[in-house]
Amino acid sequence: MNVRQITLRNFRNYSEFETEFTDKVNVIIGDNAQGKTNLLEAVYFMSAGRSFRAKSDRELISFDSDAAYIRADISAGGREQKLEAYLFRQKRRQLLANDVKLRTAGELCGRLRAVLFCPDDLQMVREGAAVRRRLMDSCLCQLRPRYAAALTENNRLLEHKTRILRDHHEKPSLLYTLDDFDLRLAQTGAELIYYRAAYAALLSEKASKIHREFSGGRENLTLTYKTVKTIPDPRKKPAELLPHLQEHLRDHRRAELETGTCLSGAHKDDLEIDIDGIPARSFASQGQARTAALSVKLAEREIHYDDGGEYPLLLLDDVLSELDMTRQNFVLNKIGEGQVFITCCEDGRLKSRTGGKVLHIDGGRLA
Incomplete structure (x- = not known):
């Protein structure tokens, strides 16, 4: 299960954006407020039909636009699929899977599964x-x-x-x-x-x-x-x-x-x-609290694998920087399988430790 490519229009600070991902580790690097988490948010949206930090779709649309668009080309269950989301300020969203309109976000859930681990989760x-x-709801909805x-x-x-x-x-x-x-x-x-x-x-x-x-x-x-x-x-x-x-x-x-x-x-x-x-x-x-939170999230990932036979996407949003080296190594050693997205501000060390593809984000663009 993986996202092969994502396309964004007027989503957060991304006016026009398209990139491909590796099916292993994707390291998203950039200074603060450049759009690293926004990119992760777009990927998560296509798995859950909602943002993990915005209360409404309107917050996801660029300030000078009336609509936003997300497209994710994915591989899941041995099938290639196209997932799309049209978000509007003044009317209801439209979700599509392979050009077929979906009635609810619930119909999107399960097509692409993801486990998110963000700094707030360290406080669970x-x-x-x-x-x-919310931890239970997020996983069970998928x-x-x-x-x-x-x-x-x-x-x-x-x-x-x-x-x-x-x-x-x-x-x-x-x-x-x-x-x-x-x-x-x-x-x-x-x-x-x-x-x-x-x-x-x-x-x-x-x-x-x-x-x-x-x-x-x-x-x-x-x-x-x-x-x-x-x-x-x-x-x-x-x-x-x-x-x-x-x-x-x-x-x-x-x-x-x-x-x-x-x-x-x-x-x-x-x-x-x-x-x-x-x-x-x-x-x-x-x-102890951080170790417990990490254990719960890694366990959530294993449940997805047991249920569907594929590892879900693992989204790590600026989490590793808050962990000591021992905990970082434990997490990195546990994520050898499946597609992973990691956002961070550092560059060389994490790249060398993961061997992953690096995407450098600067102002909503690939640098």
């Missing part, structure tokens, strides 16, 4: 639950298109329910719709929990093995999936999870009306990270 151990939910559809609907329902809880004092009639929203939230939430529980168990198994190797056998890493308390076993089928979710929603109805916020559901889930049985969020050293 320290930050709140939302960061770790692995299971049905999950992506359930997540999109669940997020939409949460927005509507939040407005009802906020506005029902002025518009009491809104409360008549609350039961319907709770039912659909429980149904979509049950699907999310079912997939997350299975994924978390697999991620814990693989990350623990990598972490032991990383730490020289001195530490044991475990990941534990946490969801609503009324669910005794989140690995059950969605139909069996549904009544437990409904019970939790009923128990929290009064508190939700009083606070005007959604207090029950899969949007509160977490993935707890422990090192030697101790919560890493509170007690891990900086080095």
Whole structure:
């Protein structure tokens, strides 16, 4: 699985850009604010149907333009494919695969898989639950298109329910719709929990093995999936999870009306990270936290490989510079297979250590 070529028009600071990549390691070099991460962002967009740092498509369009274009010529599953994205300021985007329009971003997910590791991910151990939910969502949306559809609907329902809880004092009639929203939230939430529980168990198994190797056998890493308390076993089928979710929603109805916020559901889930049985969020050293984050991301890559028989793209956005030499070497030794993109400001040392193709970016152009 790899991106052979990418074409950009009016995407971020790239007015007209086209380049080919090697199917091994691609080192993207340049000074700060020249477009290294923007190029990585375009590659990631074609795998996930979204940016990893922008909230809307409008942020991806050059300031002096009304539309942007991304084309990725890829090889995946033994097939050559063309993926395209037309982004607009005033109307909805258009996504195409081999000249066929796609209805949703979910239809794009899975055609090209990618694992992203950026500086923010080094904080996944320290930050709140939302960061770790995004970790699960990002991978599962690529692995299971049905999950992506359930997540999109669940997020939409949460927005509507939040407005009802906020506005029902002025518009009491809104409360008549609350039961319907709770039912659909429980149904979509049950699907999310079912997939997350299975994924978390697999991620814990693989990350623990990598972490032991990383730490020289001195530490044991475990990941534990946490969801609503009324669910005794989140690995059950969605139909069996549904009544437990409904019970939790009923128990929290009064508190939700009083606070005007959604207090029950899969949007509160977490993935707890422990090192030697101790919560890493509170007690891990900086080095331990970084090692744990690296282990989780490398484990995510292995899950993709086991599921599809191909390594996903590995996107490393200015991460190696924040790691000591030992951790850098461990990562580089682990990525001998599959296509890799690495952004950095340095040049000679990383090139010699990876043996990869170097692309020097200067002001949105190849230097």
